[in-house]
Amino acid sequence: MVSDLSSPQNQNHPDQNGQPPNGIDFDNFILEIEPDPLEGNEDAVQTKPESNPNLQVQFKSERGRLLLLLPPAPEKSRNPVHWEDLRQQLKRRLSGTERFLQPHTPVHLIARDRLLDSQQVQEIDALLSEAQLPLKRIYTSRRQSAVAAATAGYSVEQQTTLGHLGQGQEASQQAMDEPLYLQTTLRSGVEVRHRGTVIVLGDVNPGSSVVAEGDIFIWGRLRGVVHAGAAGNPQCRIMALHMQPTQLRIADQVARSPEDPPAQYQPEVAYIGPDGIRIAIAADFALADLTTPETT
Amino acid sequence: MSRIIVMTSGKGGVGKTTCTANLGMALAKAGQRVAVVDADFGLRNLDLLLGLENRIVYTALDVLAGECRLDQALVKDKRQPNLALLPAAQNRSKEAIKPEQMKRLIKALTKVYNFILIDSPAGIEMGFRNSIAAAREAIIVTTPEISAVRDADRVIGLLEANDIKAVRLVINRLRPAMVAAEQMMSVKDVQGILSIPLLGVIPDDEQVIVSTNKGEPLVLDEHLSPAGTAFINVSQRLQGEKVPLMDLSIQKESFFTRLKRLFGA
Numbered sequence: 001m002v003s004d005l006s007s008p009q010n011q012n013h014p015d016q017n018g019q020p021p022n023g024i025d026f027d028n029f030i031l032e033i034e035p036d037p038l039e040g041n042e043d044a045v046q047t048k049p050e051s052n053p054n055l056q057v058q059f060k061s062e063r064g065r066l067l068l069l070l071p072p073a074p075e076k077s078r079n080p081v082h083w084e085d086l087r088q089q090l091k092r093r094l095s096g097t098e099r100f101l102q103p104h105t106p107v108h109l110i111a112r113d114r115l116l117d118s119q120q121v122q123e124i125d126a127l128l129s130e131a132q133l134p135l136k137r138i139y140t141s142r143r144q145s146a147v148a149a150a151t152a153g154y155s156v157e158q159q160t161t162l163g164h165l166g167q168g169q170e171a172s173q174q175a176m177d178e179p180l181y182l183q184t185t186l187r188s189g190v191e192v193r194h195r196g197t198v199i200v201l202g203d204v205n206p207g208s209s210v211v212a213e214g215d216i217f218i219w220g221r222l223r224g225v226v227h228a229g230a231a232g233n234p235q236c237r238i239m240a241l242h243m244q245p246t247q248l249r250i251a252d253q254v255a256r257s258p259e260d261p262p263a264q265y266q267p268e269v270a271y272i273g274p275d276g277i278r279i280a281i282a283a284d285f286a287l288a289d290l291t292t293p294e295t296t
Numbered sequence: 297m298s299r300i301i302v303m304t305s306g307k308g309g310v311g312k313t314t315c316t317a318n319l320g321m322a323l324a325k326a327g328q329r330v331a332v333v334d335a336d337f338g339l340r341n342l343d344l345l346l347g348l349e350n351r352i353v354y355t356a357l358d359v360l361a362g363e364c365r366l367d368q369a370l371v372k373d374k375r376q377p378n379l380a381l382l383p384a385a386q387n388r389s390k391e392a393i394k395p396e397q398m399k400r401l402i403k404a405l406t407k408v409y410n411f412i413l414i415d416s417p418a419g420i421e422m423g424f425r426n427s428i429a430a431a432r433e434a435i436i437v438t439t440p441e442i443s444a445v446r447d448a449d450r451v452i453g454l455l456e457a458n459d460i461k462a463v464r465l466v467i468n469r470l471r472p473a474m475v476a477a478e479q480m481m482s483v484k485d486v487q488g489i490l491s492i493p494l495l496g497v498i499p500d501d502e503q504v505i506v507s508t509n510k511g512e513p514l515v516l517d518e519h520l521s522p523a524g525t526a527f528i529n530v531s532q533r534l535q536g537e538k539v540p541l542m543d544l545s546i547q548k549e550s551f552f553t554r555l556k557r558l559f560g561a
Contacts, residue, residue, distance in 0.1 A: 027377075031365060031404055032366055033359060033360070033400045033401055033403075034403070034404070036360075036397070036400070189338060189387055190387065191387035208387075247350050247352070247353075
């Protein structure tokens with residue numbers, strides 16, 4: 001049902017064996033930008049793998065308390081989350097997961113290597129208070145953030161490593177996070193990234209995107225871009241009540257919607273078949289799984 | 297040497313993106329190799345007008361972050377292979393990119409393309425500064441309204457301050473009947489204020505809305521609408537040809553207006 005299947009061009013350079021700089025083959029050329037003159041030192045290269053591009057503001061519950069994990073410092077990330085983005089992400093997560101947040105659960109803010117000034121800490125506290133969540137304590141590895149938070153009257157713990165919290169360093173080798181459940185409409189410009197499965201109860205509008213390392217369930221109309229198995233897992237699936245995406249991606253495969261939309265929508269499942277991304281009616285898909293094991 | 301042209305206006309909603317899409321397509325049709333660059337990070341639209349939204353895999357930001365090469369981010373137009381789009385990121389703000397980075401992107405594009413059109417966002421803040429960083433020429437898009445002309449004037453001043461001297465004017469959405477009735481600024485009025493060379497006048501045309509919604513620039517139409525013809529003319533003037541301005545005054549006595557008058561509409 002998906003027409004016009006294509007996969008992103010090979011990441012490796014298959015034909016790098018030099019075209020002359022002047023006689024560029026217009027149908028098939030390789031174009032690269034010059035490296036950033038400021039980033040040219042070795043440090044930049046070394047800090048890169050450390051940051052997982054999928055990290056956003058995240059809640060985790062752990063033994064009756066709630067951990068609020070902030071994304072890593074923007075200067076170290078390939079996909080930097082600046083303060084304004086962070087504030088909006090936090091707001092959206094709070095409103096999208098409202099029903100599951102038990103009021104008065106103490107929140108431990110894991111700021112990691114992010115620099116926070118006292119005003120920012122207060123803003124986070126204010127947002128949490130709106131959801132009736134008290135900010136209990138702040139963990140940071142940056143001295144400046146620790147001082148700022150302490151001056152603003154919060155309980156602070158300064159740690160040099162936050163390894164036990166399992167974020168950052170070898171993120172790609174870890175087990176996925178627990179599913180993220182959001183009750184919201186994702187509007188144009190919003191991108192939800194999560195190291196696990198994402199469930200959206202609401203519509204995913206064109207111009208918005210969901211990037212998940214696990215499966216993606218959309219209990220609503222899917223009209224944006226979604227990427228399941230973003231860390232490379234081709235087993236991942238995308239499910240939607242109303243499958244009308246701008247683009248579907250699973251692992252390293254990409255597919256677009258057919259030019260002519262079907263007359264009627266029903267719940268569908270997208271998965272990687274033998275020749276790329278395929279879509280099946282959800283009811284049939286479940287049966288097919290039972291009746292035809294590995295035939296094609 | 298490649299021509300790097302920024303399409304800008306100051307005011308929003310005057311038709312920068314429409315002009316970029318049509319001009320880019322018209323130049324490509326004329327055999328030029330054209331890259332259109334969406335510099336409107338966070339509110340990108342150029343992909344929609346070109347009907348290329350669902351073919352975007354990477355954006356300019358992915359190129360800058362080293363996630364892909366520049367050629368992988370370029371979306372080549374199937375209808376017109378001479379045209380490629382460099383998409384902006386939709387989930388970021390204008391501050392996500394710096395003028396210096398924009399320069400590196402454009403510089404690389406000049407190796408392959410001989411026309412680079414940069415679609416600037418409205419405003420005169422960071423997004424505008426990014427969009428003009430690499431430009432050598434500018435096309436000011438304005439409508440014959442006092443507010444749009446005022447903003448255009450400001451932008452021309454800013455361009456001059458940034459050493460972009462080749463600045464030309466496109467007046468968009470002109471309604472000849474209203475000009476004749478002295479209800480709208482005329483081409484002369486606008487030029488009198490802005491005093492920069494005129495590249496073209498685009499008449500107000502309902503077909504623009506149709507083409508926007510379809511994602512097919514007007515200049516692709518088999519039977520060109522008045523606005524489509526005007527865009528083709530602009531593209532020819534941009535390539536140095538001498539094309540006379542369309543006689544828009546004739547249209548006010550067109551068949552339909554006469555018909556309307558007959559029925560007293």
